[in-house]
Amino acid sequence: MTLPAASHAARRLWPWATAGALCGALAMLGWQLPAHWLTPAVERATGERIRIADVRGTLWNGSAVLSLAAGPGSHELRALPGRTHWRLRPSLSVVPALRLSIDQACCLDRPAQARIAIGPDGLDLRLGALDWHGPVEVVQGLGTPWNTLGFDGRLRVSTQALQLRRRHGQMQLEGRLSLTAASVSSRISALRPLGSYRFDIDGDATPGEAKAPLRFTLATLQGPLQLRGQGAWAAGQLRFRGEAQAESGREEALAHVLHLIGNRNGPIALRVLR
Secondary structure (H helix, E strand, O other): OOOOHHHHHHHHHHHHHHHHHHHHHHHHHHHOOEHHHHHHHHHHHOOOOEEEEEEEEEOOEEEEEEEEOOOOOOOOOEEOOOOEEEEEEEEOOOOOEEEEEEEOOOOEOOOEEEEEEEEOOEEEEEEOOEEEEEEHHHHHHHOOOHHHHOEEEEEEEEEOOEEEEEEOOEEEEEEEEEEEEEEEEEOOOOOOOOEEEEEEEEEEOOOOOOOOOEEEEEEEEEOOEEEEEEEEEEOOEEEEEEEEEEOOOOOOOOHHHHHHHOEEOOOOOEEOOO
């Protein structure tokens, strides 16, 4: 007995229809992945210095409360003000990529935009213009000496364009990230404010250079507590040397702060990090 042509066609199409339905189901499942799946990946990538709580939504469109911590096992957290919202979308390009938009009503005037690409050479993250501003107090979550000094003031994190690459197991940075702390005060000092400061992170990674160093610069913009320093991160090692010094006539008022910042190296100056 010969089956009708329509039956033959149906049998030929059945595997394709099944595959299509399965792909559609997987795509729908992937679109509904819960946002909390991000938590372990982000915390591992940051050495548990960024913690995520009260996660809502999906992997593609969600929000959470972010906190700073001193690292693994730390229970002292400082939450960033407000909720952080994100929107993640696939990007059609030769190299598979994702477009990420991050918004934080308290601290961002406009959402920050980033592009994340994963190719045969590794990971490539490009961050557009960023201007985040919030309280300096959040750094107390990073532990000693920040929680002891009890700084307050205003913190600004900014960049015009930043590119982060991972090549051959090494992280490379191209561009500048600036952290500015304005009108900083400390709970252990009656002298207010101590000053305003800027910390720059510079990278000049170029294709083919697997060990391009990061450079750090600390400078005082104004104030009686003078901080300065320079350093670099290369080959997995941090080398930074800085000094803290009191403005002339303010040595006694700042003696306690200087003692807690670092080891004394002379009557006023100290070596903060080696």
